[in-house]
Amino acid sequence: MDYIKREGNWIPKLGFGTFNLTGRDVLGALEFALDVGYRHIDTAQMYENEDEIGKVLAKTSVSRDRLFITTKVWWTNLSKKDFLPSVEDSLRKLKQDYVDLLLIHWPNKDIPLEESLEQLEKAKLKGYAKLIGVSNFNVELLERVEKFGTPIACNQFEYHALLNQDKLIQKTRSLSAFVTAYSPIARGQVGDEEVLKKISLRYRVSATQVALRWLVQQEDVVAIPKSRQLVRIKQNFDVFNFSLTEEEMQQISALRQKNLRLIDPEFAPSWD
Numbered sequence: 001m002d003y004i005k006r007e008g009n010w011i012p013k014l015g016f017g018t019f020n021l022t023g024r025d026v027l028g029a030l031e032f033a034l035d036v037g038y039r040h041i042d043t044a045q046m047y048e049n050e051d052e053i054g055k056v057l058a059k060t061s062v063s064r065d066r067l068f069i070t071t072k073v074w075w076t077n078l079s080k081k082d083f084l085p086s087v088e089d090s091l092r093k094l095k096q097d098y099v100d101l102l103l104i105h106w107p108n109k110d111i112p113l114e115e116s117l118e119q120l121e122k123a124k125l126k127g128y129a130k131l132i133g134v135s136n137f138n139v140e141l142l143e144r145v146e147k148f149g150t151p152i153a154c155n156q157f158e159y160h161a162l163l164n165q166d167k168l169i170q171k172t173r174s175l176s177a178f179v180t181a182y183s184p185i186a187r188g189q190v191g192d193e194e195v196l197k198k199i200s201l202r203y204r205v206s207a208t209q210v211a212l213r214w215l216v217q218q219e220d221v222v223a224i225p226k227s228r229q230l231v232r233i234k235q236n237f238d239v240f241n242f243s244l245t246e247e248e249m250q251q252i253s254a255l256r257q258k259n260l261r262l263i264d265p266e267f268a269p270s271w272d
């Protein structure tokens with residue numbers, strides 16, 4: 001495993017995504033993921049699985065200081081009145097005193113950003129989160145964060161080989177924040193790419209593993225693939241025993257011209 005370090009915290013560059021994993025599915029998948037070696041778990045209030053994840057965390061033999069847990073405040077909970085109570089509810093469900101990273105899940109144009117950032121900072125001051133950050137923020141919103149002065153450690157957004165995110169990565173890095181790439185395998189679609197298939201044969205891995213390797217080999221980029229299938233959970237984790245050449249990295253980067261964006265809800269900001 002490779003790591004990123006921020007404010008004394010070590011962030012595993014490969015995490016376990018849990019969107020769309022609920023009930024018994026998330027129990028089995030997460031227990032297996034921890035057995036395989038995942039130590040970074042990505043959840044959110046909106047995923048409605050914090051409760052189940054809390055049950056697994058309460059039972060695991062993996063010590064708390066080896067885990068990196070992220071949750072996200074849903075965009076309807078960003079007001080002064082709702083923000084902290086919603087985080088307290090998340091912690092209760094997760095059975096944790098703190099999360100390692102707390103994110104604003106999506107911006108909400110009806111609530112002043114500064115009001116939400118103040119609450120985010122308060123959550124950190126209260127010890128609810130070791131690190132704070134944002135998700136689905138565009139360059140303009142990051143500029144507002146910068147102006148307000150909230151020290152964010154992360155911007156989590158859609159990033160995979162088929163989507164050009166150069167501008168957003170550059171802006172995120174300029175704030176000393178790392179990138180968490182969500183939908184890192186484009187919900188399975190990267191597996192069909194000929195360039196990735198060809199490279200995968202050289203290393204006897206799958207095209208999906210090459211796509212994940214391409215992400216984690218980039219500076220300050222974390223990838224959080226999700227799977228409910230045990231074989232895939234293991235396969236997605238095994239991307240640290242080979243490395244891509246500079247030429248291969250560039251060949252894969254060239255796929256970005258496809259500009260495939262998968263996540264674009266009506267409340268999304270205008271993308272860069």
Ligand SMILES: NC(=O)c1ccc[n+]([C@@H]2O[C@H](COP(=O)([O-])OP(=O)(O)OC[C@H]3O[C@@H](n4cnc5c(N)ncnc54)[C@H](OP(=O)(O)O)[C@@H]3O)[C@@H](O)[C@H]2O)c1
Binds near residue numbers: 043187228
């Ligand atoms: N911040 C945000 O707004 C936001 C938005 C979206 C996602 N996320 C986070 O990012 C995580 C990952 O993103 P995602 O779930 O959207 O997409 P993803 O990880 O790119 O892809 C998941 C999909 O790919 C399939 N899959 C997994 N491993 C595979 C493999 N080795 N080969 C072929 N197919 C494979 C999965 O099916 P099976 O389960 O059947 O294997 C699932 O349908 C989420 O779970 C969530 O934690 C955050």
